[in-house]
Amino acid sequence: MLPYIGRRLIATIPVMAVVAVVVFSLLRLTAGDPAAIIAGDNATSADVAAIRTRLGLDRPLVEQFVIWIGRVVRGDFGESYFFKRPVSQLILDRVEPTLALATVTLVLTVAFAIPLGVLAAWKRGTWIDRAVMGVSVLGFSVPVFVIGYVLIYLFAIELAWLPVQGYQRLRDGVPGFVQRLILPSVTLAVVFVALIARITRASVLEVLNADHVRTARAKGLGELPVLLRHVLRNAAVPIITVIGIGIAVLIGGVVVTESVYGIPGLGRLTVDAVLARDYPTVQAVILVFSVVYVLINLLVDLSYTMLDPRIRY
Amino acid sequence: MKRRRLAAIIIAALGVFAVIGPARAETTLRVVMHSDLKIIDPIWTTAYIVRNHGYLNYDTLFAMDAKGDIKPQMVDKYEVSKDQLTYTLTLRDGLAWHDGKPVTSEDCIASIKRWGAKDSMGQKLMTFVKEMQAVNPKTFKIVLTEPTGLVLGALGKPSSNVPFMMPKRVAETDPNTQISDTTGSGPFIFKKDEWKPGDKAVYVKNPNYKPRSEAPSGMAGGKVAKIDRIEWKSIPDHQTAVNALLAGEIDMIESPPHDLYPVLKADSNVKLFNGNPLGNQYTFRFNVLHKPFDNPKIRQAVLHAFNQEDFLKGVIGDPAYYKTCKSFFPCGSPMASTKALEGLLDSNFDKSKALLKEAGYDGTPIVLMHSTDLAVLANLAPVAKSLLEKGGFKVDMVSMDWQTLVARRAKKDPPPAGGWHAFLTSWVAADILNPVMMGFLNASCDKAMFGWPCDKDIEGLRDAFARETNLAKQKQLSDQVQLRATQYPTHIPLGQWYGAFALRKNIDGVLEAPVTVFWNMTKK
Numbered sequence: 001m002l003p004y005i006g007r008r009l010i011a012t013i014p015v016m017a018v019v020a021v022v023v024f025s026l027l028r029l030t031a032g033d034p035a036a037i038i039a040g041d042n043a044t045s046a047d048v049a050a051i052r053t054r055l056g057l058d059r060p061l062v063e064q065f066v067i068w069i070g071r072v073v074r075g076d077f078g079e080s081y082f083f084k085r086p087v088s089q090l091i092l093d094r095v096e097p098t099l100a101l102a103t104v105t106l107v108l109t110v111a112f113a114i115p116l117g118v119l120a121a122w123k124r125g126t127w128i129d130r131a132v133m134g135v136s137v138l139g140f141s142v143p144v145f146v147i148g149y150v151l152i153y154l155f156a157i158e159l160a161w162l163p164v165q166g167y168q169r170l171r172d173g174v175p176g177f178v179q180r181l182i183l184p185s186v187t188l189a190v191v192f193v194a195l196i197a198r199i200t201r202a203s204v205l206e207v208l209n210a211d212h213v214r215t216a217r218a219k220g221l222g223e224l225p226v227l228l229r230h231v232l233r234n235a236a237v238p239i240i241t242v243i244g245i246g247i248a249v250l251i252g253g254v255v256v257t258e259s260v261y262g263i264p265g266l267g268r269l270t271v272d273a274v275l276a277r278d279y280p281t282v283q284a285v286i287l288v289f290s291v292v293y294v295l296i297n298l299l300v301d302l303s304y305t306m307l308d309p310r311i312r313y
Numbered sequence: 314m315k316r317r318r319l320a321a322i323i324i325a326a327l328g329v330f331a332v333i334g335p336a337r338a339e340t341t342l343r344v345v346m347h348s349d350l351k352i353i354d355p356i357w358t359t360a361y362i363v364r365n366h367g368y369l370n371y372d373t374l375f376a377m378d379a380k381g382d383i384k385p386q387m388v389d390k391y392e393v394s395k396d397q398l399t400y401t402l403t404l405r406d407g408l409a410w411h412d413g414k415p416v417t418s419e420d421c422i423a424s425i426k427r428w429g430a431k432d433s434m435g436q437k438l439m440t441f442v443k444e445m446q447a448v449n450p451k452t453f454k455i456v457l458t459e460p461t462g463l464v465l466g467a468l469g470k471p472s473s474n475v476p477f478m479m480p481k482r483v484a485e486t487d488p489n490t491q492i493s494d495t496t497g498s499g500p501f502i503f504k505k506d507e508w509k510p511g512d513k514a515v516y517v518k519n520p521n522y523k524p525r526s527e528a529p530s531g532m533a534g535g536k537v538a539k540i541d542r543i544e545w546k547s548i549p550d551h552q553t554a555v556n557a558l559l560a561g562e563i564d565m566i567e568s569p570p571h572d573l574y575p576v577l578k579a580d581s582n583v584k585l586f587n588g589n590p591l592g593n594q595y596t597f598r599f600n601v602l603h604k605p606f607d608n609p610k611i612r613q614a615v616l617h618a619f620n621q622e623d624f625l626k627g628v629i630g631d632p633a634y635y636k637t638c639k640s641f642f643p644c645g646s647p648m649a650s651t652k653a654l655e656g657l658l659d660s661n662f663d664k665s666k667a668l669l670k671e672a673g674y675d676g677t678p679i680v681l682m683h684s685t686d687l688a689v690l691a692n693l694a695p696v697a698k699s700l701l702e703k704g705g706f707k708v709d710m711v712s713m714d715w716q717t718l719v720a721r722r723a724k725k726d727p728p729p730a731g732g733w734h735a736f737l738t739s740w741v742a743a744d745i746l747n748p749v750m751m752g753f754l755n756a757s758c759d760k761a762m763f764g765w766p767c768d769k770d771i772e773g774l775r776d777a778f779a780r781e782t783n784l785a786k787q788k789q790l791s792d793q794v795q796l797r798a799t800q801y802p803t804h805i806p807l808g809q810w811y812g813a814f815a816l817r818k819n820i821d822g823v824l825e826a827p828v829t830v831f832w833n834m835t836k837k
Contacts (some may be wrong), residue, residue: 033720040359
């Protein structure tokens with residue numbers, strides 16, 4: 001196992017190198033100039049040129065890349081053009097809201113999607129199956145921001161049960177923390193629940209027809225033990241795989257959800273940085289997201305060995 | 314026995330409360346501004362959000378009142394020598410920085426120097442300044458090489474870059490380097506430790522601020538802070554900001570989009586207030602470097618093809634929030650005039666086509682940059698395209714986000730190679746009150762703002778305006794600049810529009826001023 005983990009971790013290095021080159025190149029190819037944005041609307045061309053020089057944006061692209069990647073290798077993401085703070089500090093400041101949102105969303109997703117998927121498969125062809133799948137299609141089809149606005153209108157404006165926006169840090173009180181996370185997490189979970197419920201249904205259906213399930217039933221086991229012990233465990237590998245892949249959907253959703261709910265997390269930081277062409281920040285955030293994504297997929301692969309003893313690395 | 318002891322404790326406790334009296338609750342104003350505060354140096358950038366930050370944290374020597382007159386602010390009294398070459402300024406008593414140290418002449422001189430190196434009007438003023446001398450800690454002199462009417466106007470200019478006063482140690486920072494020490498002397502104190510870009514910026518009342526005794530008027534008068542704490546919340550999504558206001562989570566939105574006004578008006582707990590009576594001006598900007606707009610006659614054709622009403626209706630819609638104003642300077646301001654613009658901006662397409670024919674327009678498509686992401690600008694370019702085409706032009710409208718436009722407009726390349734011919738924007742009226750302030754009238758070729766107009770006549774008139782100290786003569790010169798700007802068009806004014814603050818009903822004392830200010834405001 002350990003040599004496998006080591007190999008996988010080493011394999012992330014070329015992946016990150018490709019991500020770094022692509023992100024750096026894409027940002028430079030994108031229209032826009034951070035110097036012009038920093039200078040403000042009343043600035044002259046000379047002001048803009050002076051800022052470009054100070055930021056090093058007038059140097060050849062290759063030179064800019066070498067300087068940046070050299071710093072990244074030493075663990076220095078540089079300084080934000082706009083915030084005048086180390087990018088690593090900016091990211092650390094924004095991690096908690098995003099981590100909290102993603103974690104609660106994942107918990108909600110697993111709590112709802114897997115039972116719903118199993119139920120739909122178990123009651124295949126009935127109105128329950130059709131209802132679960134119908135709601136899943138709806139959840140998957142409606143854009144995150146529409147779900148967000150509808151939930152805000154219902155639960156924050158009309159019923160006034162929950163706040164419209166904002167985030168409260170955990171250290172400032174659990175009730176406020178929970179209150180402000182409910183709507184964004186539910187908004188984000190809707191898409192994720194829809195995705196996982198559909199996959200769970202398909203995987204469970206496949207296993208339900210397997211020989212060992214028929215044997216278990218023939219031995220007189222009740223439906224619940226059959227479903228939990230013999231069906232769900234064997235159907236878990238594709239479900240876990242999709243949850244891992246779905247992290248990408250989650251990251252995309254976080255960007256939109258944090259904007260709609262005014263949450264100062266990594267998603268908002270990404271949007272702000274992209275709009276301001278804050279190259280060091282965008283590059284660092286995307287690298288961090290990429291590392292997280294790669295590591296989560298590694299964890300997913302490792303989890304297979306626990307779920308299916310036949311799999312060994 | 315126990316009961317007696319308990320009763321004694323209760324009575325003692327009540328006695329203590331009676332002596333102390335009820336504590337006054339701290340008032341906190343939660344505001345969504347037009348933008349997030351990312352930079353905190355109001356001299357280093359011209360961004361309006363940083364200027365607004367400046368007005369909370371810093372103070373100015375002079376300020377413009379509601380009538381457009383420049384009044385002393387940090388200055389107690391000032392004298393102008395008979396030859397008009399020496400201005401002697403004396404600071405008010407009791408002025409102090411947020412760290413408790415007194416504001417001195419040396420601080421002010423250093424601040425003026427730093428601002429004068431960055432701001433376009435400041436740079437102009439500094440061409441007249443021979444030297445600045447501290448007479449004593451509260452008095453200093455500005456000695457000029459020749460008389461100019463710019464001194465008070467520049468030091469009291471209401472918009473970016475505003476000459477905010479900073480401690481000498483801060484003001485000595487290179488003008489091209491951002492400051493990190495935020496010590497000011499304004500009515501509020503910026504809480505740098507609570508500032509989280511992308512989340513909030515916090516200001517608390519300056520308990521040691523000594524406001525002027527006069528009533529507040531525009532940017533001038535007594536800046537009395539009546540709110541204990543102000544939080545600028547960053548909510549980039551307009552709909553979410555409006556929802557938060559309706560739910561009472563925030564108290565004010567500085568610039569809600571016009572299309573959400575009906576939602577706000579429908580709520581009995583919310584009111585709209587136009588805090589900026591001069592408003593803003595839409596503007597069409599030419600790039601004179603490239604064909605066909607290198608030919609003034611072809612630019613004149615645009616003056617005939619356009620009309621203001623179409624632009625204003627297309628973007629703002631509700632006539633309550635716009636007005637046509639055939640003047641380069643904002644209607645309602647001292648230099649406003651319709652002279653030389655009669656008969657123009659009437660969408661006379663025949664006249665436009667005739668001028669194009671006379672000028673030999675060869676059908677080169679006009680590369681018109683279209684900003685799509687800012688609601689107050691998004692519909693301008695399509696209206697311009699339609700009117701230009703009716704006036705005989707070919708138009709290639711290129712859509713992009715505002716930040717891309719900002720970057721592209723700085724390029725002098727030919728339009729097909731990534732340059733441009735024209736774009737539309739909006740100016741806050743306070744930035745364009747006279748020919749020197751109005752950046753788009755700067756026709757100094759390479760040194761001019763993007764578009765790079767190059768005209769000795771305009772520059773001569775602007776210099777004469779800067780030298781003139783008599784208001785009536787300044788007005789005459791301003792009219793002449795306007796006439797010349799119709800012959801050699803640098804840009805086209807497309808009318809004035811107004812925005813409103815959205816406020817909870819319990820917010821009062823909001824002042825009418827060209828910049829959003831928070832003194833005098835109360836929250837019940």
